[in-house]
Amino acid sequence: MKIVKRKSVLWKFWFLLWPGADPNHTLIAFGDHVFIPGDSIREDLVIHEAVHLEQQRHSYIFAVFWYIWYTLSPKFRLEKELEAYGEQIIFILDGANRKGRKSIKENNTINKMIEEVSVLMSGGMYGNVGSKEEIVLKLKKYIEENDRNFNKLS
């Protein structure tokens, strides 16, 4: 994985397809590169994009087909983003675990995070892949199934 601190040359093409996306704040995963506009690299966002690289099998040829599918199929898009956001949240939970995940659970930060991601995913940025309520349930299910240290969400 190579992290490149600039906008991808693909972004013009990308924003033609996704006019709602913000080029100054959108990370793009392509093949084996993660393009990050601006300087700040949030580790959990890199984890999210690393999942997309994995989905693209770290191959530029695969990445082209991935993006075509991603654009055409809401079902594919939902599936790939659930995995990426799921892993992103699990990564944040792992960090929280070191500081005591219990307290995080108690103050409901996890559920708030799931809510926020679900609002984002059900909005125009992802081409309305499903309702917020539906995505909340699917995200919780993903996290419950994939986080080894998980204690059931309330």
Ligand SMILES: [Zn+2]
């Ligand atoms: Zn994503």
